[in-house]
Amino acid sequence: MLKLKKTLLASLMLAAGLAAPAQAQTPVRLGISGGVMEDVAEAAGRAAAREGAIQIKPVVFTGHLNANGPLNDGDLDANAFQHEPYLRGQARAHGYALAPVARTLSAPLGIYSRKYKSLADLPDKALVGIPGDDTNRNRALLLLQHYGLITLRADLDVNRGDNATTLDIVANPRQLDIREIDSLILARALDDVDAGAIITAEASQAGLLPARDAIALEPVGGAYANVLVVREQDRGQAWVAPLIRAFQSEEVRELLASRYSGTLLPAF
Template identity: 40%
Template sequence: MPHLPWKLGSPSRLSRAGRLPVVTLVLLVVLGPILHALAGAAGQETIRVGVTAGPHEEVMEVVRDILAEQGVRVEIITFSDYVTPNLVLAEGDLDANSFQHLPYLERFATDHGLKLTAIAPTLNFPMGLYSRRIQQPDELKMGDSVAIPNDPTNGGRALLLLQDAGLIELAPGVDLAATPLDVVGNPKRLRILELDAAQLPRSLEDVALAAINTNYAIEAGLNPVRDAIHLEGAQSRFINVIAVRTEEKDRPIFQKLIAAYHSERVRRFVEERFEGSVIPGWE
């Protein structure tokens, strides 16, 4: 089986496991499936949910605690990219994932021939423009480099944000399908670089401006409200969603997952933890 970029526990947990005696490890391997079966026999429901590191993971940890009080076990699988969580979900190794906005899910499912469905909204992460060199978008110099995500939906979203900031003009009607080839107006002759979304915060050392998804911005220590020099409005069409395999969308356990996610406890956590940088998208 190829290595997949997820983590099954914290580093401290793994380091403790690494110090267990061999006999103990053997017993865990032998008895693990048996204990898991006994837990299932006792009536405990289990659901495996994929997330990306950062805000999505933090919020799902709150959801996990809520569902644990209801006898539902949530196993959180953390990924470092936007591609693998959908592929793993489609293959059946996850029950659901929570990391992407609806336009991305729809485009990804179409491009890869996957039967995935959004069952509920989660969070709104307004995309922002960030820079280590300037304070306003119009301070960019002739020929400066600007980095955007290299995946189709978020790339188009970033180009629309650059257009909203008055930096470029796109061909009429391209909308989210926009690519750098659709730029018809570029008065400062900006060099648009397409990079992996997770790498964009690091690119700030090398480019004049970068369009960064809020989950990656927060993970890198950036505060969108304080640090972004241009930010999408709160009423965005890029609300994130919980996705599942289409044929399983009516599983009763998903209603418990949605109810926990849309709870007042999660809403308070989001508002207090992210101070307005992340917005509950179900209200």
């Protein structure tokens, strides 16, 4: 009888174990920009589901809104939409206590035109729109310099945190009319300029893809790779490591290779 009771108890314990629900996944509220990053977050979500530790819950920000303020205030757990120089500028301007924890992808800034097929085709005194914010204005001017259209002053040091402006141009042999224009407006108003420098996130929202539509692209990688960001106080949280693994997963790598080949590249 004692042996029978033990057998029944063991059977009940086994049944209870089989019936117990799976361990709950930790929800991670992730701020992203609309467009390309929605696809990347979906791929990362599949990787996270496969591992089973976290559940990524994307929150999409569009237009002038970004996910740094809500992350700093605790309304989000992480964000994935920006490169580190932009993050540093936001932290200085607003006092955010945010930390990059991993690189995700490179999204090169491109120059687009509805009128010309290449930079060489741009006429003298062409109207060229560039973003008005510090970091992306800097990127656009460095890109124009990279292709030999302008020269910036020699003592400018972007690694030190310098941000170029049009006042730093010391040579402009084709007398380009370089104007700061909100990049979201510029992405939808290319007919009004001869060319425009637009970041990938806003280009994609306007139906433009760098590999297909840009007449010039920023060199990939370096300081302008996108990063995964959390609050400083959350760097050691248990959900951070699986979130990084999800964004640096084969699912994300395969998405970038198949759907955004030549436009977005893994930075991990």
